Amino acid sequence: MSAPEITAVEQDYWLIFNKDKLLTLVSHDTAAIPRTTDLAAISLESLKKYHLGKLDDCNCYAAEITAGLVLPENFKLIGLWHLFGRMEERFFWMAGRASQIINWDHTHQYCGRCGNLTNEKSEEHVKECQNCGMTFYPRISPVVIVSVIKEGEILLVLSKHFKLPFYTVISGFVESGETLEECVRREVKEEVGLDVKNITYFGSQPWPFPHSLMIGFTAEYDRGEILVDEEEIEDARWFSAGNMPNLPGSISIARQLIDYFVENNQAR
Numbered sequence: 001m002s003a004p005e006i007t008a009v010e011q012d013y014w015l016i017f018n019k020d021k022l023l024t025l026v027s028h029d030t031a032a033i034p035r036t037t038d039l040a041a042i043s044l045e046s047l048k049k050y051h052l053g054k055l056d057d058c059n060c061y062a063a064e065i066t067a068g069l070v071l072p073e074n075f076k077l078i079g080l081w082h083l084f085g086r087m088e089e090r091f092f093w094m095a096g097r098a099s100q101i102i103n104w105d106h107t108h109q110y111c112g113r114c115g116n117l118t119n120e121k122s123e124e125h126v127k128e129c130q131n132c133g134m135t136f137y138p139r140i141s142p143v144v145i146v147s148v149i150k151e152g153e154i155l156l157v158l159s160k161h162f163k164l165p166f167y168t169v170i171s172g173f174v175e176s177g178e179t180l181e182e183c184v185r186r187e188v189k190e191e192v193g194l195d196v197k198n199i200t201y202f203g204s205q206p207w208p209f210p211h212s213l214m215i216g217f218t219a220e221y222d223r224g225e226i227l228v229d230e231e232e233i234e235d236a237r238w239f240s241a242g243n244m245p246n247l248p249g250s251i252s253i254a255r256q257l258i259d260y261f262v263e264n265n266q267a268r
């Protein structure tokens with residue numbers, strides 16, 4: 001192992017949360033993650049911090065501030081959701097990582113087995129019970145997300161749970177003991193009543209709302225008629241590449257799946 005790189009502390013990035021909002025340096029429409037030098041007005045040494053990794057060879061730390069702190073000029077507390085598209089993607093994903101670590105810190109102060117206090121284990125993101133030694137890692141919840149294609153059309157659904165009226169691909173949480181492919185088949189069957197085949201891995205994306213890992217697939221329609229789960233789905237229908245409805249933002253893997261379909265079906 002090589003020695004750890006030495007970088008200027010002044011250049012470190014700080015992903016500082018107050019509740020679910022991130023301390024952000026704002027100018028016009030853009031938002032940036034502050035560095036140590038931007039934060040002279042905040043006593044950084046007093047904050048409990050978690051090392052997240054590096055960006056541009058600079059360390060990134062997650063930390064928290066309490067409510068009531070007077071923010072330095074040009075700073076705002078902004079919900080992660082509203083930073084979508086307002087900062088460079090790699091910073092957005094680092095902010096997502098930070099929010100998951102902070103969330104884990106909050107929800108694992110006590111042991112789930114014996115109820116005693118937990119400690120962090122050195123620089124690792126692991127908490128250990130002071131009494132029984134049980135360990136707790138940050139929670140990651142796998143979610144499958146799948147584009148279903150039939151003769152040059154893609155199946156998109158309007159969910160009852162989204163605040164914004166857009167159509168997207170089907171997704172759902174993986175259950176205990178289930179393979180990803182079984183989850184794809186079950187979710188499509190439950191949500192729209194269809195059977196699918198040729199399930200193919202597409203890519204993945206961490207999704208920090210609050211701690212999902214989206215695992216993308218493409219699949220082909222096999223058989224059945226659309227029959228929506230009325231608890232979950234407002235509408236489901238087939239769309240051609242030339243006739244797309246309102247879609248989710250381009251940063252999401254949902255949109256990447258849809259764009260991939262459009263690219264491969266332009267002439268239709």
Ligand SMILES: [Zn+2]
Nearest residue numbers: 111114129132
């Ligand atoms: Zn315990």
